[in-house]
Amino acid sequence: MKQTQEIQMTYSGLLPQKDGKKIVRVVFERGKDFAEGIVPSGQIEKSSGFTPEELKQLSDYLIQNGDNILTKAKEVNPLRNWMRKK
Structure with missing residues (x-):
C-alpha cells in the first residue's frame, strides 16, 4: 500500500x-x-483508487480481524451517538 497517506477505517x-x-x-x-x-x-463491494493488490490486502485484513471488528461493532449505538451530537 502507499506509505505516504494514512488509511482511515x-x-x-x-x-x-x-x-x-x-x-x-x-x-x-x-x-x-x-x-x-x-x-x-471480507468481500470488498465497491472501491475507487486502490490497486487490486491493495484491495486483496484490505480483504485479508477484514477476514483476519473480523472477530475484533464484530465485537467493536456491537458497541456502536447510532441513536446514542446521534444524541451526543445535538
Missing part, C-alpha cells in the same frame, strides 16, 4: 440480514480513494 454497528445473520459494513479511506467491505466475509 470506519465501520457500522451490527446490521441484520434477511437470512438472520449479522454483518458490519467497513469503509477504508485514503484521500479520495475508498473501499467498502463487509465483515465477516
Whole structure:
C-alpha cells in the first residue's frame, strides 16, 4: 500500500440480514480513494483508487480481524451517538 497517506477505517454497528445473520459494513479511506467491505466475509463491494493488490490486502485484513471488528461493532449505538451530537 502507499506509505505516504494514512488509511482511515470506519465501520457500522451490527446490521441484520434477511437470512438472520449479522454483518458490519467497513469503509477504508485514503484521500479520495475508498473501499467498502463487509465483515465477516471480507468481500470488498465497491472501491475507487486502490490497486487490486491493495484491495486483496484490505480483504485479508477484514477476514483476519473480523472477530475484533464484530465485537467493536456491537458497541456502536447510532441513536446514542446521534444524541451526543445535538
